Amino acid sequence: MGTILITTDYLEPGDQVDDLLRAAGHRTVHSPATGRRPEGEMADLLRSADGALIAGEPVTAQMLDTARALRVIARSGVGYDSVDVDAATARGIVVCNTPGANKNAVAEMTMTLLLMCAKRIGETLDGVRKGTWPRHDTRELRGATLGIIGFGASGQAVAQLGAAFGMSVLVSTGHPTSGSGVDYVDRNDLLARSDFVTLHARAQSDGSPIIDGPALAAMKSSAYLVNTARGSLVDELALIDALRGGRIAGAGLDVFAREPVAVDNPLLSMSNVVTLSHLAGQTREARAEASVAAARDIVAVLEGGQPLGAVNAP
Structure with a gap:
């Protein structure tokens, strides 16, 4: 069983993504990203996570230094420039996105x-x-x-x-x-x-x-x-x-x-x-498709399988 950090603000306990991850035997921790976090908060959240399903907030090399158990970061969207992919790759962490979902x-x-x-x-x-x-x-x-x-x-x-x-x-x-x-x-x-x-x-x-x-x-x-x-x-x-x-x-x-x-x-x-306020990909349909795809990739990585949306090759 792994611990999955979920920061995408429209995901919540008991929804389809939460049920999918729990059915696979994982524990979920929700901490919605609703603005700039206090310094060090994201690093603390990642420290105890095996997987992370995130929105567009930054994930830096410094945050990953203490995330010893982290094996996969999945974006509930297409862009992944907020994640230091090189740092993740160097640490053996798979980074995934969901191209085409929105x-x-x-x-x-x-x-x-x-x-x-x-x-x-x-x-x-x-x-x-x-x-x-x-x-x-x-x-x-x-x-x-x-x-x-x-x-x-x-x-x-x-x-x-x-x-x-x-x-x-x-x-x-x-x-x-x-x-x-x-x-x-x-x-x-x-x-x-x-x-x-x-x-x-x-x-x-x-x-x-x-x-x-x-x-x-x-x-x-x-x-x-x-x-x-x-x-x-x-x-x-x-x-x-x-x-x-x-x-x-x-x-x-x-x-x-x-x-x-x-x-x-x-x-x-x-x-x-x-x-507008970065709304283009935020339909109900796109959110559902992207979030489920991200969750499935997390499960795949933690079970030793091949994710569909990997953007790096640790």
């Missing part, structure tokens, strides 16, 4: 942000609430060009929805997929031609952005940027500057460089920016 949720939210930008919904809602009855010029998605940077599961799902709306789809990726019905182009070409640019790439290994000042300068002044992937992919200061200067038309952002986003971040007060 692809439909992310794709739907991406299209929601595209539509909100194209139809200027944020500005209109604000105006109606203030009694001004705005009549903005808006645009249709049909006939527009959608540029997708990164073409994993969520990027491919966005391409399908974009095509269904009648959009031409351009993709920039290092891993083209045959028969996908999109046009593969280099990133500069994509930025120059797209009416909407949406990000579905992993975080850069060095944390650097892929949308910086020069990238924004390459976009059309009428184009919109949508990010449902990682906040680190966008240079926020450069984006603020581009928006203020009218060099792009607007943005739809579900993620930020620092979360929760500071209330004085200028992006929150811009009328041509739609901001």
Whole structure:
């Protein structure tokens, strides 16, 4: 029997994941991540765990130094840049994620942000609430060009929805997929031609952005940027500057460089920016699929089996 630490905030004792882990003979310890923990708390929690099912909170090499029994860390989501994978690998700890579990949720939210930008919904809602009855010029998605940077599961799902709306789809990726019905182009070409640019790439290994000042300068002044992937992919200061200067038309952002986003971040007060709270993958269906997949990988590792979502090879 092992002890499984669960920090994902929407998981709780007695749910499907808890039942799955207990049925496999393990003891669960729930400590939901609802914000920044006091220093040392996460290390203390990991110290007595054989497995950990976590959300997006950091797991550092220092925390792993005292986690002597820990054998597996499973993310209830796709991104795992919050985990020091090299440190885990060096200590023989398997790190897993759940690729594809939230692809439909992310794709739907991406299209929601595209539509909100194209139809200027944020500005209109604000105006109606203030009694001004705005009549903005808006645009249709049909006939527009959608540029997708990164073409994993969520990027491919966005391409399908974009095509269904009648959009031409351009993709920039290092891993083209045959028969996908999109046009593969280099990133500069994509930025120059797209009416909407949406990000579905992993975080850069060095944390650097892929949308910086020069990238924004390459976009059309009428184009919109949508990010449902990682906040680190966008240079926020450069984006603020581009928006203020009218060099792009607007943005739809579900993620930020620092979360929760500071209330004085200028992006929150811009009328041509739609901001959300890292919600793209948080549907009931995606949460259930990702959490169960993560729990099954934990059981597999602790039973000496092969997890489906391992991202390292200790």
